[in-house]
Amino acid sequence: MTKNSIHNLEAISSQVRRDIVRMVHACQSGHPGGSLGCTEYLVALFFEAMERHQEFNLDGIGEDLFFLSNGHISPVFYSVLARAGYFDPAELATFRQIDSRLQGHPTTHEGLPGVRVASGSLGQGLSVAIGAAQTKKLNRDNSLVYVLMGDGELQEGQVWEAATYAPHNKMDNIIAAVDYNGAQIDGATEQVLSLGNLRAKWEAFGWDVMEVEQGNDMASVIQGLDDAISRTGKGKPVMILLHTEMGSGVDFMMGSHKWHGIAPNDEQLASALAQNAETLGDY
Template identity: 45%
Template sequence: MVVLSASEEKELLIDILEIKKDILTMIYKAQSGHPGGSLSCANLIYLLYKKVMKIDSQNPAWKERDYFILSKGHAAPALYAVLSKIGFIDRSELFTLRQLGSTLQGHPIKNEQLGIEVSTGSLGMGLSIGVGCALAAKLDKNNRRIYVVLGDGELNEGSTWEAAMAASHYKLDNLTAIIDRNGIQIDGSTEEVMALEPLAEKWKAFGWNVIEVDGSNLGELFEGFNKSKNIIRKPTVLISYLIKGSDVSFMEHTKKYHGRPPSKQEYTSAISEIDQIIETISVK
């Protein structure tokens, strides 16, 4: 089985921290956006683009490419920062987030050249689109895989469960859903607002192959993605336990920064916290 080497993991971790700084800078400059849920899923989106998916930034329309769908579209800054890191989006464009006339709006707008496959933002749509893409790939005899990132609060949308039912009915083994299980949604804990547990059992009952991972552990995530590629006649869901606002202490485990930009002082302090983590990792 392919595993990440220690040096690969270190490189990825540093890149992810740089991506987190970009996320904060974009949202700070725009004074608008969703830091909490962008920080929680940045690592898994980067790992997918960097080590798991078949894509080519020099040929965005490549017919054989895998598809990525950010169903929790409010985490667009994470997607944009990753796409910039891997060469789809010019870095200078990143900091036009949410400005009038910018292609980088608060929620993703389909743009094949920039590597954005699908417009999202209205929660509950992404898995259904993923099911459609996975079915189409089967009909076209195209080996592409479809990856869909969902928020846990987003699972309150009933349409997600219709899509889940359809995916197993059509035996879509080319479809992987990843749940950012950070436990907090817009106005509180997911279990208080609309309880999800027992979540793994629910997906099993819908006919999915379920893999639970510590999403902060890149090795575990990577293993989960690789396992999902070998499952036959079933879609896979990775329930990925993550931390809302991760790597910025005052943003962690709180709904406060779900949709609130940092102040100047908060921004400075967040960047210096991340710089310190980068320094610690770099000298190891």
């Protein structure tokens, strides 16, 4: 991948983190923890890995597609879409306001460019992505389909139905990723409902599984995506276990499930912004 340097991608990530905390602070509602943890991955996808059209079209013919399954991390999704040029970043100021296109969980009803499916009802994104990937195969469209899920989301049974379907049908044009931060709204995933040996589970279902151990290091994420793309087209769907830290980039939020869905106060916002440089201009 050569579209952007690691330095430029890190600079974009810094601005995205500013957007996230400002959006959630302004409405005193939202999910900053997981959004911050997935910043590098979404920036790497939209600014480097994906072959996408600048003009958004729901058909998505001839371009790579992305589906966000864990829709509660909409702040990072909206910020990345805006910074990637799908809509004016100024619209980020309307996050979670009445009549805003930027609802707490993404929806297609408002026609927001970049959003391909309503999400937030957990467990459904992988099924949707597999459907899109199978459609591309039927249409002889060689583009890829990406989907991101949360690790707590894997406690939903529908995920494992989809996990069975994809290898059986040789859906080797899909790259799924799990935000493997070990935390969900009620605490550690290990305590709420243990996921066991996640790699072994996905491999047992027939997926080509790889891990990105440093999911908040841009160089590692880029290398991981390069690896994942190289594994497509070989008869198996690809799974990335993306090890991240909830609240990454904001020291007082890092590693705590308590920031799954809590907004910072004025003092905390100031601290978070001081830790992330303004690189693209605040909205």
